[in-house]
Amino acid sequence: MPRLYGDTDKFGEQNNTPVVEAFHGAIRAMVRQKLAASGQTWQDFVFDKAVTGITADDFRAIDQRLLDYGHRYVWSALVSQQERPEAYTAAQGVGEDLSTFSFEHPEAPTAAVDAEGRELRGCGDNVVRYNEDLIGTARYVRSSATVLNYLQNGVPPGTIAVIDDSGGTLTAPILEQFTGVICAGGTVRSHLGILTREYGIPCFMNSKISGIREGDTVRLECTATAKTADAYQKGIEMTGRIWRVAQ
Amino acid sequence: MKLSYAQLLETNNLIQQNTDETYWLCLTRTVQESKLFPVSPYMILSYFMCFYRYPALLRKIEQHMSAEDIGDRARNMGIKIQNPSMGWCLPSFYLLGREYLITMGLIRPQDALEDVVYVMDFWKRYELAWHRNDGHLTNRDFGHRAQVLPERRLQIFHADMYDCVEGDALHTAAQAFMAATSQYGFLVSCESRIALHNQGPYKLDDEREMIVRDFMDLAEGDYPWLDGVAAEMPYNNLTVPMAVKGVHFNIIDDWGSFESQPEFKAEHIVGVGLYTSDTLSEGYLPVGMGSREELTRTFEALAEKAKDATNKLWKRIAGWSRDQMIDAGAITYFSIVKDLAHVAGCYEMEDWMLIDERAERFRPLLNDEYSNMSLWEILGPLSNPCQRTNEYQLCQHANIPARMYSLIPYSVLKDGDYTATVGDLQPGVSYLPPKEDRYRTTQGVLSLAEYNRQAREFTPTVCDDDHRWLCESWLKYHHDTPAAEALYRAEQQHSRLLKDKGAGLRRADIERLRGD
Numbered sequence: 001m002p003r004l005y006g007d008t009d010k011f012g013e014q015n016n017t018p019v020v021e022a023f024h025g026a027i028r029a030m031v032r033q034k035l036a037a038s039g040q041t042w043q044d045f046v047f048d049k050a051v052t053g054i055t056a057d058d059f060r061a062i063d064q065r066l067l068d069y070g071h072r073y074v075w076s077a078l079v080s081q082q083e084r085p086e087a088y089t090a091a092q093g094v095g096e097d098l099s100t101f102s103f104e105h106p107e108a109p110t111a112a113v114d115a116e117g118r119e120l121r122g123c124g125d126n127v128v129r130y131n132e133d134l135i136g137t138a139r140y141v142r143s144s145a146t147v148l149n150y151l152q153n154g155v156p157p158g159t160i161a162v163i164d165d166s167g168g169t170l171t172a173p174i175l176e177q178f179t180g181v182i183c184a185g186g187t188v189r190s191h192l193g194i195l196t197r198e199y200g201i202p203c204f205m206n207s208k209i210s211g212i213r214e215g216d217t218v219r220l221e222c223t224a225t226a227k228t229a230d231a232y233q234k235g236i237e238m239t240g241r242i243w244r245v246a247q
Numbered sequence: 248m249k250l251s252y253a254q255l256l257e258t259n260n261l262i263q264q265n266t267d268e269t270y271w272l273c274l275t276r277t278v279q280e281s282k283l284f285p286v287s288p289y290m291i292l293s294y295f296m297c298f299y300r301y302p303a304l305l306r307k308i309e310q311h312m313s314a315e316d317i318g319d320r321a322r323n324m325g326i327k328i329q330n331p332s333m334g335w336c337l338p339s340f341y342l343l344g345r346e347y348l349i350t351m352g353l354i355r356p357q358d359a360l361e362d363v364v365y366v367m368d369f370w371k372r373y374e375l376a377w378h379r380n381d382g383h384l385t386n387r388d389f390g391h392r393a394q395v396l397p398e399r400r401l402q403i404f405h406a407d408m409y410d411c412v413e414g415d416a417l418h419t420a421a422q423a424f425m426a427a428t429s430q431y432g433f434l435v436s437c438e439s440r441i442a443l444h445n446q447g448p449y450k451l452d453d454e455r456e457m458i459v460r461d462f463m464d465l466a467e468g469d470y471p472w473l474d475g476v477a478a479e480m481p482y483n484n485l486t487v488p489m490a491v492k493g494v495h496f497n498i499i500d501d502w503g504s505f506e507s508q509p510e511f512k513a514e515h516i517v518g519v520g521l522y523t524s525d526t527l528s529e530g531y532l533p534v535g536m537g538s539r540e541e542l543t544r545t546f547e548a549l550a551e552k553a554k555d556a557t558n559k560l561w562k563r564i565a566g567w568s569r570d571q572m573i574d575a576g577a578i579t580y581f582s583i584v585k586d587l588a589h590v591a592g593c594y595e596m597e598d599w600m601l602i603d604e605r606a607e608r609f610r611p612l613l614n615d616e617y618s619n620m621s622l623w624e625i626l627g628p629l630s631n632p633c634q635r636t637n638e639y640q641l642c643q644h645a646n647i648p649a650r651m652y653s654l655i656p657y658s659v660l661k662d663g664d665y666t667a668t669v670g671d672l673q674p675g676v677s678y679l680p681p682k683e684d685r686y687r688t689t690q691g692v693l694s695l696a697e698y699n700r701q702a703r704e705f706t707p708t709v710c711d712d713d714h715r716w717l718c719e720s721w722l723k724y725h726h727d728t729p730a731a732e733a734l735y736r737a738e739q740q741h742s743r744l745l746k747d748k749g750a751g752l753r754r755a756d757i758e759r760l761r762g763d
Binding site for chain 1: 274282437504609624632648668
């Protein structure tokens with residue numbers, strides 16, 4: 001079997017993540033086979049048979065092999081899971097019943113109820129510092145169906161949207177109606193951070209929360225210092241707190 | 248094509264500059280993720296498209312107009328070939344496609360060598376022309392600034408903008424417009440920020456700065472998914488010069504994003520204007536700038552149109568299949584430099600709005616998990632085998648022995664062991680409905696053939712042979728000449744306060760005129 005250029009890499013090691021290593025290893029093995037079968041030199045092969053002779057079916061077979069081993073992919077866009085449920089892990093917390101669902105971040109800071117009735121349930125990176133903290137009702141927004149419902153019926157007043165999507169498109173038609181946002185991903189420079197800043201909506205990005213359920217009253221420490229690019233670059237923690245408040 | 252040592256040295260330097268900046272840009276953001284769009288899958292697909300198609304498309308464009316000539320044109324209007332498109336996306340999308348193929352064993356660092364050298368050289372020439380007035384290659388090169396505009400244009404933005412304060416009608420309308428249009432831009436661009444651009448900052452006085460904000464590709468134009476839903480959007484590109492007080496914009500990066508000290512809030516806005524432009528316009532044309540009240544009404548009306556188009560487009564996208572979402576996202580990313588072809592008058596839908604079949608074959612690999620993780624590895628820990636360097640190395644910003652984009656080995660100059668190019672354009676495919684032949688421009692709604700014809704025949708006055716070399720360095724010593732007067736008057740023809748004022752004014756004069 002011919003060797004590929006990268007087979008003599010002095011410094012390269014395998015990829016960090018199993019799926020990437022599995023895919024890249026399988027692709028390189030396939031390329032070796034195709035090169036041997038072609039009878040071509042590398043120079044002739046690279047933009048000839050390596051293009052016409054390596055097809056979508058070859059890549060489909062690599063994908064199927066991993067599934068046959070029992071692997072199920074972690075989804076990020078709901079449409080991926082919905083169109084191909086047999087290939088992805090199950091979707092939770094995106095259906096009609098959210099009564100028992102909550103984001104559970106292992107590093108979420110928590111504490112018992114304090115004298116002011118505040119129960120610490122997490123923290124997040126504050127996008128913009130405001131003069132007052134924000135109190136509102138937590139409502140999970142994780143699917144197009146939820147957005148469509150709010151688009152047709154309106155977002156309830158005082159809603160602090162709890163989102164795990166740092167983008168700005170899922171909630172595009174209703175974002176303006178949110179009172180606040182708790183986002184479980186991204187940074188203050190992610191799209192959702194940019195948009196909430198433009199709309200003047202208090203927002204925490206990269207939030208680590210635990211135990212906040214649909215309908216809980218929550219308080220965001222929007223008076224906390226906004227996190228800077230410099231803080232991200234230097235790995236400096238700069239967060240605002242998120243409390244559940246007794247109703 | 249015989250490659251020289253100097254060419255390879257320069258090409259590797261340009262590659263390395265992109266390595267360093269890409270890491271910094273990505274460090275302050277996590278990998279883009281969306282519950283609506285399969286973002287990582289479409290990003291990776293677009294990188295393959297860029298690798299296979301950019302060399303042929305850029306060569307095709309340069310048969311009509313050089314990279315540096317297009318850079319001169321783009322400097323005088325608010326269309327998409329600014330940032331992030333040209334400052335970062337053109338080289339980095341191409342290099343990311345190359346790096347993916349290297350790590351998969353499908354190419355070597357010295358394959359498609361003439362393509363790599365050409366693409367990086369095109370990028371350099373364009374960037375130097377676009378940044379001509381500040382003398383840099385990139386915003387990074389300038390400490391994250393972009394002072395692209397000449398004095399004559401800055402004076403008009405400064406003079407004609409209307410003052411506002413938080414709570415007044417204009418401030419409220421302008422802020423609502425920028426929020427709604429930003430939102431719409433993210434949706435049009437399938438969850439990417441590439442419809443938005445900021446340049447500057449420019450100093451208005453000791454307390455005030457101005458940035459120039461562009462909102463691009465808003466109307467029925469190149470994207471098939473805007474046919475119908477954007478029919479009521481009357482302008483394809485809108486530019487808002489925005490003055491702020493009490494804030495310093497300390498970062499304007501090559502993604503066109505800004506950061507400020509203290510953090511920017513709406514309350515800091517103290518002045519706004521509104522313009523449109525495209526490749527067929529004489530620079531920036533004022534929109535609703537006749538009076539303060541007219542501008543307020545215009546912002547309000549455009550915000551409503553943006554919201555309406557957002558709702559219609561969101562419903563359309565929510566009904567798309569995964570393949571359609573991936574197509575739209577990949578096309579959006581890949582075609583981010585398409586306006587190069589519009590300026591050159593050689594835009595073809597088949598070149599820019601289809602998935603190249605050489606890239607299309609990778610689609611079965613692009614599940615969410617592989618896409619997210621492989622993108623993270625190539626941009627974050629730089630953990631692909633081809634990205635690792637010897638253990639003594641400390642890469643910029645990360646202090647790890649790694650390099651994002653592989654350099655070209657100089658051994659090719661001795662042994663000639665390389666391949667030249669990926670070859671000519673190949674056919675493309677798409678799951679999306681075909682594009683309708685309808686393009687909103689400053690000259691009305693045109694067919695593509697008419698759009699190209701007008702683009703080939705049109706040269707803005709400030710870019711014609713009489714004016715294009717009258718740069719800021721020349722102006723400094725020739726402001727009292729008839730040529731300078733003519734240049735400034737050409738720019739000032741649509742200005743409310745500066746029409747026919749000529750070349751002699753200084754910044755303080757502009758401020759006095761505003762107060763009269």
